[in-house]
Amino acid sequence: MKIAITGKGGVGKTTLAGILARLLAEQGLPVLAIDADPDANLGSAIGIPEESLRNVTPISQLKELAEERTGAEGSGGFFSLNPKVSDIPDQFAVDYKNIRMLLLGTIEQGGGGCICPEHALVKTLMKHLLFQKNDCVVMDMEAGIEHFGRGTAESVDALIIVVEPGSRSLQTAAQIRTLASDIGIKNIFTVGSKVRNEAETDFLKSNIHEQELLGILPMDESIRQADIAGVSPFSQGGKVVKAAQSILDQLTQRSGKKTQI
Numbered sequence: 001m002k003i004a005i006t007g008k009g010g011v012g013k014t015t016l017a018g019i020l021a022r023l024l025a026e027q028g029l030p031v032l033a034i035d036a037d038p039d040a041n042l043g044s045a046i047g048i049p050e051e052s053l054r055n056v057t058p059i060s061q062l063k064e065l066a067e068e069r070t071g072a073e074g075s076g077g078f079f080s081l082n083p084k085v086s087d088i089p090d091q092f093a094v095d096y097k098n099i100r101m102l103l104l105g106t107i108e109q110g111g112g113g114c115i116c117p118e119h120a121l122v123k124t125l126m127k128h129l130l131f132q133k134n135d136c137v138v139m140d141m142e143a144g145i146e147h148f149g150r151g152t153a154e155s156v157d158a159l160i161i162v163v164e165p166g167s168r169s170l171q172t173a174a175q176i177r178t179l180a181s182d183i184g185i186k187n188i189f190t191v192g193s194k195v196r197n198e199a200e201t202d203f204l205k206s207n208i209h210e211q212e213l214l215g216i217l218p219m220d221e222s223i224r225q226a227d228i229a230g231v232s233p234f235s236q237g238g239k240v241v242k243a244a245q246s247i248l249d250q251l252t253q254r255s256g257k258k259t260q261i
């Protein structure tokens, strides 16, 4: 099962990604967690200790490695768009409780669609990771789907767009949905997050097609408290973790993919 999570900033993507990674890992499945948000904090949402996170290098900052692998060094501007990447997870990931996390980091965008060795490295790595059979992947992204393109889109079993009750996050969701179906992502779902009451649930239900709405994560003050205390939302437990489990069950049913051994 390869799950990618997107949506407007602050809606609760990383919280959901962290909980899903822990729930899947608890089932005994090896999980690959990919932090693809420049505002990277998936590691702490998973509960990986601070001292382990300090040593993780974002792949996009591996300028020398990117130049070496793409053959860009001294090549007068020519380089391979298909560098070797298979050993990168072993070298640069952090392992924690059956979860292997990779930090992609940010790549400074040059003018219109420019591609540099670091881009080529990250893009090829993404393709490599998404093409692995039998792997469980949870990917935390920003409000977009730039990491996918034709070729990798069909490897995503479920794109989850997280929304809060409110028109702005629904607008962002609509834009993402269009882009995602344009590149051929098939299973596009929505999850409501930080939902306070029945009225907010009804608001989401009246704006999202029933087939697409996977579930609702309630607003829970203890999740915010956990964030303040530096505790992972998964170990905080409670109703949000329960709701995330039922979202996972729905995903299994609707995508036909395994989330249990």
Ligand SMILES: Nc1ncnc2c1ncn2[C@@H]1O[C@H](COP(=O)(O)OP(=O)(O)O)[C@@H](O)[C@H]1O
Binding pocket: 007, 008, 009, 010, 011, 012, 013, 014, 015, 016, 193, 194, 195, 217, 218, 219, 220, 221, 223, 224, 227, 240
């Ligand atoms: N269900 C929830 N209940 C209460 N607070 C939440 C919930 N989900 C997320 N939060 C809080 O909202 C803030 C943003 O969440 P985060 O997962 O980082 O969002 P995103 O990754 O979409 O930017 C954090 O402070 C987080 O603790």
Ligand SMILES: [Mg+2]
Binding pocket: 013, 014, 015, 037, 039, 041, 140
């Ligand atoms: Mg986030």
